[in-house]
Amino acid sequence: MAQFGVLGSVGVITLQNPPVNALSAPVRQGIVDALNRALNEPKVKSVVIFGQNGVFCGGADIKEFGTKMSGPPLVPIIHMIEASHKPVVAVIEGSAFGGGLEVALGCHYRIAHSKARLGLPEVTLGLLPAAAGTQRLPRLIGIPAALNLITTGRHVTAAEALQLGLVDQVIDHNIIVSAMRFSQRVAGQPLDSRRISTYPCPCPSDLDAVFEEVMRNVCRSARGAVAPFKCVEAVRAAATMPYAEGMEVESKLMATLMNSEQARAMQYCFFAQRAAAKWSMPSGARWDTSKPLPVHRVAVIGLGTMGRGIAVALAQTGFPVVAVETQEKQMIDAKQAISGMLERGAKRRGVAPRLDGISYSKDIQAVAEVDLVIEAVFEDMSLKKKVFQQLSAICRPGALLCTNTSSLDVDHLASQTRNPELVVGMHFFSPAHVMKLLEVVYGPRSSPQAVATAMQLGKKMGKVNVAVGNCSGFVGNRMLKPYTEQAFFMLEEGATPELVDRALEEFGFAMGLFRMSDLAGLDVGWKVRKEERLAKRGSEAGQAPRVRGGCRYSPLGDLLCEQGRFGEKTGRGWYRYDKPGGRVAKSDPWVHSFLEDYRVQRGLVARPIDQQEVLERCLYALINEGFRILEDRIAAKPEDIDVIYVFGYSWPRHRGGPMFYASMVGLPKVLERLEYYYQAHPDIPHLQPCNLLRRLVASGSPPVHKWSEVIHKLHSHL
Known part of the structure; x- marks a missing residue:
């Protein structure tokens, strides 16, 4: 009124x-x-x-x-x-x-x-x-x-x-x-x-x-x-x-x-973002009705790219931050980088930079009195386990211990502590002081109060928070895996990086997959795959295997890295750049020859691939994994998945998010095309349509907000 x-x-x-x-x-x-x-x-x-x-x-x-x-x-x-x-x-x-x-x-x-x-x-x-x-x-x-x-x-x-x-x-x-x-x-x-x-x-x-x-x-x-x-x-x-x-x-x-579909999609995103703030855990406890623990002072362990961004985001929010880095050179570089980030951020906001908001230490004992710690060391389970063992011994009782892991088992890290109920994942996205998304990952022993505390902290930092369950890759990266694999498989079959990226960019992504990989650095994923023992070298002739555990696997990214092509940082990756650190991607004849030689060595015959196939295989494989995540209850509802992809993975907002997009395309069509591609590629399990997708189609393809009813019925019969 x-x-x-x-x-x-x-x-x-x-x-x-x-x-x-x-x-x-x-x-x-x-x-x-x-x-x-x-x-x-x-x-x-x-x-x-x-x-x-x-x-x-x-x-x-x-x-x-x-x-x-x-x-x-x-x-x-x-x-x-x-x-x-x-x-x-x-x-x-x-x-x-x-x-x-x-x-x-x-x-x-x-x-x-x-x-x-x-x-x-x-x-x-x-x-x-x-x-x-x-x-x-x-x-x-x-x-x-x-x-x-x-x-x-x-x-x-x-x-x-x-x-x-x-x-x-x-x-x-x-x-x-x-x-x-x-x-x-x-x-x-x-x-x-x-x-x-x-x-x-x-x-x-x-x-x-x-x-x-x-x-x-x-x-x-x-x-x-x-x-x-x-x-x-x-x-x-x-x-x-x-x-x-x-x-x-x-x-x-x-x-x-x-009356347009785009307006419907973007308004759906508006409501989905708000829906993500209300969530209940499988136990029935609601984190959003649980009283958060008080957080006055925080710490960040590890000052690599992610740790620096997290420290800046916390300091800009007004928290006193203890930043711990044991490596001398890394500490020196981090101090300089963080100061610059704080100054630039303050200039944009028209305020004075809070350069005194962060205290630095090379000794992990410095975190003894903080209320919450965010671990951001290298993505290595043995290293992270060691850190959590130390934190459990050092931190005061009741301190919340968080990990910024992007894919590792949060519950396994929690098992290294005296109070596993106080361990949650806080998966930030790079650059952490800029990107809006925060996946708050709860393990089977995480308390609603711990989840509530992490969610409230994210809200204070201006993040879009989504609570998700614990599994390899959580929601975002778990779905990204089949999407990425399809792009690699199509390179083997006859596509080029330019074709794949053009299809994805015309769909609405800011960058295609291979252009984005060059920007992020190809060596980052290579290191992770080697840690997981997924990047084993082949024979002396360089014949890296194309099968892992009975499933199709593409070693193309590993082979490219073995040539020292890490993307923009080296001036060569899937594209070429005028100089190391250059930003203008140009088609590289070497990559085309590399792909042709790869196919010849493995007896593969290139075939024409159009942009429609690129979109269907990449996007429908990603969507299919989203249905599996809903089926596994890693995400509570399809809106959560869509929020994660819009805010964390640059899914075009006017497409509403992958699950909403599936409903707009029509679930029967998604099912039909997945069945078609799975029959053509039976060695790619990610293309096999998920049971939940089949049940939704059998239920008349209800709108997105009705999917939870089908999911509930599915679990009630298990």
């Missing part, structure tokens, strides 16, 4: 819909009623609009999406505000996002608190700002700046908003009092010059060139998402048409997007 009151000569409209005062039907109706009262009250000379609890408005109520809308539409409300003969001042505290900012743009003045943030994030939901955001914003701040905000959905600080001309004033404190006084000063002044819809759109002389450059940028960044292109079309209408005609274009474009 929206409450109305009068203070002196000022009408006060308060938006009330916690937690973000979303523009639900009651709120919209409340604005209309309150504004009518303000306009008809003779003693009211000006109006202010603000939100309760220090938040202006978070925008549309997303729960109304896909339902029959009730209550007054937003566009006429904003026109009503703008047409008011009494000045209306938007008082922006906290946030003004989406429809909230569009309401503010309909006001005659905008005053923001210094800590407020503003933005039009509709594009991240597969939509565009359809309450005149694409028409008013360009008229107010210009075409280039408006295009930047609308096509990316990024948020701006109050300071940047003032610089852009988006707000009229920025206030540090007592913003309500300041806004009331301001509204009294402008009462009675002419308002024609304050109605943004009447502004001519300030167009640069090279307007066509501006739009062409934006379209090129969108093509690079959108990777198949439609909404950014529609946003550009709508802003072009603002630049080239009268306001009323531009509004018609905006409305038509929004109607197209609202």
